Amino acid sequence: MRVSRLMLVTLxxxxxxxxxxxxxxxxxxxxxRRVTSGIYAYLPLMWRVLRKIxxxxxxxxxxxxxxxxLLPQLQPAELWRRSGRWQGYTAGEGLMFHLEDRQGRELGxxxxxxxxxxxxxxxxxxxxxxxxVTLYQIQSKFRDEIRPRFGLMRGREFIMKDAYSFHAxxxxxxxxxxxxxxxxxxxxxxxxxxxVAVEADSGAIGGASSQEFMVTADAGEDLILxxxxxxxxxNQEKAVSHPPKAIPLPASKAALLDTPEQGTIETxxxxxGLVPSQVVKxxxxxxxIEDGELQPVLVSIRGDQQxxxxxxxxxxxxxxxxxxxxxxxxxxxxxxxxxxxAWPFGSMGPDLDDALLSGARSWTRHxxxxxxxxxxxxxxxxxxxxxxxxHRIGMTWSKLGEVPKSVDLRKSQAGDRCIHDSSQILExxxxxxxxxxxxxxxxxxxALEACxxxxxxxxxxxxxxxxxxxxSRLAQAAVEQHHDEAGMNWPLAIAPFEVxxxxxxxxxxxxxxxxxQLYSELQAADIEALLDDxxxxxxxxxxxxxxxxxxxxxxxxRDAAKGQVELIQRSSRKVQILSAKQALTALVKEIAxxxxxxx
RNA sequence: CGGGAUGUAGCGCAGCUUGGUAGCGCACUUCGUUCGGGACGAAGGGGCCGCAGGUUCGAAUCCUGUCAUCCCGACCA
Numbered sequence: 001m002r003v004s005r006l007m008l009v010t011l012x013x014x015x016x017x018x019x020x021x022x023x024x025x026x027x028x029x030x031x032x033r034r035v036t037s038g039i040y041a042y043l044p045l046m047w048r049v050l051r052k053i054x055x056x057x058x059x060x061x062x063x064x065x066x067x068x069x070l071l072p073q074l075q076p077a078e079l080w081r082r083s084g085r086w087q088g089y090t091a092g093e094g095l096m097f098h099l100e101d102r103q104g105r106e107l108g109x110x111x112x113x114x115x116x117x118x119x120x121x122x123x124x125x126x127x128x129x130x131x132x133v134t135l136y137q138i139q140s141k142f143r144d145e146i147r148p149r150f151g152l153m154r155g156r157e158f159i160m161k162d163a164y165s166f167h168a169x170x171x172x173x174x175x176x177x178x179x180x181x182x183x184x185x186x187x188x189x190x191x192x193x194x195x196v197a198v199e200a201d202s203g204a205i206g207g208a209s210s211q212e213f214m215v216t217a218d219a220g221e222d223l224i225l226x227x228x229x230x231x232x233x234x235n236q237e238k239a240v241s242h243p244p245k246a247i248p249l250p251a252s253k254a255a256l257l258d259t260p261e262q263g264t265i266e267t268x269x270x271x272x273g274l275v276p277s278q279v280v281k282x283x284x285x286x287x288x289i290e291d292g293e294l295q296p297v298l299v300s301i302r303g304d305q306q307x308x309x310x311x312x313x314x315x316x317x318x319x320x321x322x323x324x325x326x327x328x329x330x331x332x333x334x335x336x337x338x339x340x341x342a343w344p345f346g347s348m349g350p351d352l353d354d355a356l357l358s359g360a361r362s363w364t365r366h367x368x369x370x371x372x373x374x375x376x377x378x379x380x381x382x383x384x385x386x387x388x389x390x391h392r393i394g395m396t397w398s399k400l401g402e403v404p405k406s407v408d409l410r411k412s413q414a415g416d417r418c419i420h421d422s423s424q425i426l427e428x429x430x431x432x433x434x435x436x437x438x439x440x441x442x443x444x445x446x447a448l449e450a451c452x453x454x455x456x457x458x459x460x461x462x463x464x465x466x467x468x469x470x471x472s473r474l475a476q477a478a479v480e481q482h483h484d485e486a487g488m489n490w491p492l493a494i495a496p497f498e499v500x501x502x503x504x505x506x507x508x509x510x511x512x513x514x515x516x517q518l519y520s521e522l523q524a525a526d527i528e529a530l531l532d533d534x535x536x537x538x539x540x541x542x543x544x545x546x547x548x549x550x551x552x553x554x555x556x557x558r559d560a561a562k563g564q565v566e567l568i569q570r571s572s573r574k575v576q577i578l579s580a581k582q583a584l585t586a587l588v589k590e591i592a593x594x595x596x597x598x599x
Numbered sequence: 600c601g602g603g604a605u606g607u608a609g610c611g612c613a614g615c616u617u618g619g620u621a622g623c624g625c626a627c628u629u630c631g632u633u634c635g636g637g638a639c640g641a642a643g644g645g646g647c648c649g650c651a652g653g654u655u656c657g658a659a660u661c662c663u664g665u666c667a668u669c670c671c672g673a674c675c676a
Contacts, residue, residue: 012625012637013611017669028610037668146600149669263676281675299674307674329674345676384676411674504635539636546636557635 001497003532003544007044010544020219022479023151025488029548038148038156042472045548048496049475050159054138056190056493057161057469059598060183064176066134066163071116073140077106079115083447088290088325097142097156109142114444114466117164121462122450128168131452131462132176136163138471152476153221153432159471167463168454170441177209177439180467184213184435187469190596192491193478196431198224199234201310202438210438214431215477224431225412227424237310240408241416241426246277246302249380252394257382260389263346265303268391272382279303280375280383280395282348284330286363287316290323296357297327298367300350300383300404302374308411315370315407338363347384347391350375351400369404376406432477433470440464479549482571488549489571493596499587500530500550504538504557515556518565518580525588546570552590554583 011028018024026032031046042050058068077098080086089096089111097109110116117135125133141160148156163180167173181197188195193215200212212235214224223236234240262268265276281303287295297316301307309327316324335343338360343352354366375381376397383400385392397403414428445451445461454460475494482489492498499522503515515531522529530550532541538557545553555566559577567576567583578586 009609009626010637011610015610016605016612019670034668146673147670265675283675285674301675303675305675309674312674327674329676332676343676348676502635507634537634537636537638539634539638542636544637555635 001530003500003530003541004534006530008544008548010547018151020150020153020480021483022219022476023153025479025483025547025549026151026476029488031548032151034151038145038154040152040155040157040472045496046475049478049490049494050471052494052496053191053471053474054161056596057138057187057471060187060190061134061136061161061163063598064134064179064183066136066165068137069135070137070139071110071113071120073110073142074107075110075113075116077108079119079448080108083115083118083444084290084323085115088323091325095143095145097144111141111143112466112468113137113162114164114440114464115448118444118448118450118462118464121164121166122445122448125166125452125462128452128454131166131168132172134163134165134176136161136467150219150221150476152472155472158473161469161471163467165465165467166445166452167465168452168460170463173439173441173463173465177437177465180437180465181211184437184467184469186598188213188215188434188474190598191474191478191494192596193434193474193481195434196224196226196233196429198226198431199232199238200436201235201237201314210436212433213435213437214429215434215474215481216429216431217477217480218430219480220430220432222431222433224429225414225416225426226429227418227420227426229421229424232418232420232424232426234412236412237308239412239426240419241412242419242422243302243305243374243410243416244277246304246374246378247275249274249278249378249382249393251380254392254394254399256385257391257393258389259347259391262389262391268382269303272391272393274382276304277302278378278382280350280378280381281305282350282352282384283307284343284348284352284367285312285327286330286334287313287327287368288325289320290325293322294363295320296330296360296363296367298348298350298352298369298404299409300369300371300375301409302372302378305372305374306411306413307372307409311407311409311411312370315409316368319368319370319405337361344384344386344388344390347386347388349384349386349392349395349400350404351402352384352386369402370409371404371406372409373406374410376403432473432480434474434477435467435469437467438465440466483549486543487547490549490551491596492551492591492594495549495551496528497530497550498528498591499552499554500532500545500548501554501556502532502538502541502545504541504555506533506535508560511556511560514560514563514565514580518554518556518584521584522587525584527587527591552587554587556580 009030014024015027032040090098096111138161165176195213198212200210202210225239226233262271280300283299285297313324357365382393416426418424442461451459451461479488503511519531551570553568563579565583
């Protein structure tokens, strides 16, 4: 391809709405253009990158025996109602774009395809003899994100590979899950990315075990915790660890403390000479349940610890045996709106009276009470006295009466000791989630009554797994992990072109001729080459070549008369001065050695 | 959804306080010089100043509304 024909539009200035390096570089390099918030056009260079990633994914998926397919993006609400997710995906977080057709039928624009695929599988797969089957597709997905950001990292329309597997038994599912894990490791490594596999929360998808693949990068949205020995890695949403030891509060008689203006852990401890681990913090939250119920929740946790909202949502789902859409702290305004008396914010104890909820307009009229073990394990502590500006010291759980149910609700943090080996300490890294694999179990097959006949002749719902890779996000993550001040630096396997031949001065006939010849030879050698034949000055072409990040560059310049060119590696900036022929041979060798083809 | 900010040429920005019909840099076109790290000179083209109302003889500028975009937050009461 000739750069003069490439519609290459590079920007010198950084677009004002791009925050992170990869987003800025993709815009500046003419790879993407924003069409509207969270929605991007993939320009020709980007499309080549995406096709390369796609090809690697297809090869590795095909190698596992998975079958490629293409499913509709417009999906009937009916199907989503049957799985019980219509409400959660359209109301709640409102993640799904949805619309009505001219007949008034409701449709959703697919954020994922469990429903469609499961109902298809139910129709097509009748016997255990047909199992297992894994289907996958690569196409645009739609999610009405609360806050799209960072270009392709969190878009509202994005390209994703999703795969779904169907099994006659759980053990078979586990086998495919492992095969997918291995395929994913190969995919990311072939794409030239450093990734970490971490334990993850299953979130809205549901199901038992799940694992995320994170591209490590400082700009990552996820916080991941990794043990020093590398044996444990988890998303912070999911991570477990030993909390730091509490500093014991000497046992004493229960007594009231006057605590004016001491409504936060910090002010309370400073004023009373306490440390946060001697205090039980009480948070009041409101959980929105999928059936529309609004359940007030009272959470007790040790004062130095933080609540992990994801763990809370999961615990609530288990307690109530119902889906929980979200939880949020209750505000004073909401209490007024419920026509309730004011609550003693800043002085609440674990035994806060349910009477505060009597007469609530739309809330359930009792608290669901949960406590983190860091709170329930305290022998003696300080907590709110349930009246403004008063706390209680010398409290024990027996003095409070009922002990709330103890479940892990705390957020693990860097510095915590690990569960698998308490001599290991958790370290913090940031990551970009590029893949996620789940063992779904029978959640969807049961809901959608997708069954097969087993070897005993009886009907049984499928065991299912699902496996996603964010293709467009992966492309940007690659830039985030591989760039410098001058521009992008694509891993060879996913670069839009493998080499760019820069003619320093296109008006110089000798240079032009040598470059053209080299360009045809490269093509003949099956190397994906760009020829920068623009009438720009050399400096401009060098800057552009750095920016768009082609892994190899051949400069045909002042030594062309001697038949010499420069061969330069983008990543190392290493320069070799060679004859055109030697350069070609060297490049063919380098590329053959580093293409990361499937082995 | 809450808070903050910003909308002026393809991109980056000034002008707005103190109203008088729009400017700078990059990019684009033409000519000349230059030609290995984003050249220089000259001459050009391109803007319902986000949109809608209002105030005014006159609005990019003042007022009201609205839309859009970006940032922070949406657990520690």
